[in-house]
Amino acid sequence: MVGSSLLLGAVTLAAQSASALRIPARSVPLSRRNLAFSSDKGFKSRPVSNAATSTDDDDGSTSFLTNSGNNIYLANITLGGAAFTVQLDTGSTDLVLMPDKHIETTAVILDHQPNSTYGTGYMAGPVAFAKLEFGNYSVDSQAFLNGTSESFFDQAFFPHGIRGIMGVSLDSALSFVHEAMDEVYGDKHGRALSRSVLGNVFLQNPELDNFTSVYLGRTGDGEATDEGIFTIGEYVDGAENYMKDIKPVNVFKPTSWAVPLDAVTVNGKKVALNSTVKGAPSGKAIANLDTGTSLAMVPKFVLDAMYSAFDGAWYSDVLGSWIVPCLSGAPNITYTFGGQDFYIHPLDLTIVTDLSPAYNYTVCTPAFDVLSFGTDGMDMLLGDSFLRNSYTAFDYGSFSEDDDMLKSPSVKMLPLSSADEDYPEFLTYRAKNLASLPKEATKAEVQKILAEEGGAPAGAGEDDAASDNASEDANLLSASSAAASSSDDSSYQDLVDKLNTFGPVVIGLLGAIFVTLLGLLAVGVTICIRRGRSVGAARNVAPSYAPVPVRFKETEYRDEEHTRYNE
Structure with a gap:
């Protein structure tokens, strides 16, 4: 019997492992576009x-x-x-x-x-x-x-x-x-x-x-493909006027792209931030911006606040993960940097997993995870599932020949997503994707799979709306999705549209290959060894957000390690 191991393997890969890769089930053909x-x-x-x-x-x-x-x-x-x-x-x-x-x-x-x-x-x-x-x-x-x-x-x-x-x-x-x-x-x-x-x-x-x-491109839940953009010393055409007006956010220490995060807001309600990093500004968190990590990793109380706000979400203690509706009830979630709000596209919030052939069901789990390492230097590791919602410039600062910092490294971030436009897009793409998959499993059906595999008895031990550890504030955040107002500036929207329609084009030097990571089979085998069971393989349905290798070691700030980019 393979169901529980299979489901646990899917959740483990998507939401708990920070470094497993999957082999692609199939490639997505690219259409040619007259863009340059x-x-x-x-x-x-x-x-x-x-x-x-x-x-x-x-x-x-x-x-x-x-x-x-x-x-x-x-x-x-x-x-x-x-x-x-x-x-x-x-x-x-x-x-x-x-x-x-x-x-x-x-x-x-x-x-x-x-x-x-x-x-x-x-x-x-x-x-x-x-x-x-x-x-x-x-x-x-x-x-x-x-x-x-x-x-x-x-x-x-x-x-x-x-x-x-x-x-x-x-x-x-x-x-x-x-x-x-x-x-x-x-x-x-x-x-x-x-x-x-x-x-x-x-x-x-x-x-x-x-x-x-x-700029990190996104697939439309198995629909259109979009590559990425990487430039050196310049902005994408049309972005200059917007980027020059954005106030840079200095890095917390000149040893990484970790910057202060002002706020996390779920359906209009702020989640109280309490950094564990020594010297962090009061009421803020330290977030590392990392293109080398597929998921975003946050403290558990932030994760609970985000995913308890999905209408119909429930937390499985057996799986150690939230199970959320694939289509309905996605909350309005924003992260605020430098006074700017960054709405997170609902396609970047969840992972769609097809449990067949073991079980003819589909389930959805978070594309954010709990940060479990490096917490002495950061509170959050914001990987690709967050960064797709921002066009980000990384300023490397300058240092004297004696390694004195003349200008702090900093980042500028331009929001790319808005609830008014992207929530309807999410509904369209996700509905089309789900139509080609097995039916979405109900809570009772997931619990039955777990019970058959020796997990929690069906209907027992699983909270309907939030985990036992979710804060009271998180439980209050399950209101329906609130719409965020988008900019009325038509030229700004033209720029966002331009970025969102670049693919498949490679600008500068960067392409995006959304290669699948090692395979639920490998994760399932690991779980099987631990539990003495044999497993089959589930498949994540594009877009699948599985994390890539992340360094454990976090270097300490030392003046002598300053680099010189301007000599």
Whole structure:
């Protein structure tokens, strides 16, 4: 009997594991669109073909990538004359990859080989140097971790042609390459040798403004596909006038893209924030903005406030997860940064899981999870399920030659979603998706599956509206979804529309491949081993938000780790 293990596997992958990848059940074909973007700094893009590996007319400025599930965003690089596809990650700094083809290296440091450790798995090997080409930029000698051993990457990344991760965080963030070079050459020379890709790009191109911008595309619950945008030193056409008027939010410490979060509001009611991070502003939380994480992870009281507000939601102690309606009753949830409200598109709130063939049912669970690591440096890890609702610019700041901070790193965020437009879109896309799936399971049907597998007896031990640990405020937040007013500025809406209709186009250097992550089968097998049962595999229905590797270690702020982007 496989039902409980199967359901638990689905929930575990979607809502509890922070680092498991799934293999895609099928790819989503891309339609060609007559859209293009050009830049006086050399960025170009054009409609992509359906073939992810197409090379026709490839000028090195575009990436041909498939969108099949909103999970991971990739960039193409050339390292030592060999082309690779890597994940673009604002949550880490190092370039880490295990090559499957020859790289012409300029040096290899065999001593002090670092081990880059993630939430699940690792990659280890010597630090090597090679010429890097990234879009229209090149670095003659870029440091990278040349992987010779790993775990997890061979299951999750390699089968899909993804050879590693390119960090685009601050050079002052945690860097295993930097630590290794410090041990060999000392701090000053080690830091100069181990600059990140962007650290070198900014150093070698002083005319560039010191920022990048990121837009993460979204699938329409299995409908239209949309790629991503990554720019260096410029904004997407049409965004400049809006971004210049947005007040930057300084990072909490110059070691990550963690910034103060002003508020979380559910159906018009604020959730009281109480940061556990030392020195955090009163009444705010510290949120790390991380493109390398598919889910968003928040404190449990925030999660309970969000998902208890779904009409008909209930919490399963057996599964350790909320079960929410797939279509009806999605609440109005906003996060506030720098005084601006960011409405979270309902497609980014839930995961649709098809339990067949074991059971002919569909269930929906949260696309947010409880943060269970790194809580000394952040309260929340806001990954792709949040970041799709913002066009975000990351300013890398500047530092003197003596490492004194002259300008703090900061972010600017432009809201992209609104309840007035996106809630009806959610209803349309989700209804069409559900029409092709088995019926949505009722609470009694889920409890019956759990009871058959030795879980809680049917009808017992499960709360109807909220978990036992949900706060009283959370229980009061289950009113019907409130509509947020959208801007009356037609030109602003034109910009939002432009961003939302870019795909399938790659702008700047970023493509989004929403590659599925390792498979409910693998998670189910793990659960099976623990419980002595055999399992089958459920499938998540696009868009499926399964998390990708996340670093456990959170570096402490040290003045000597400041990097120089302006020299």
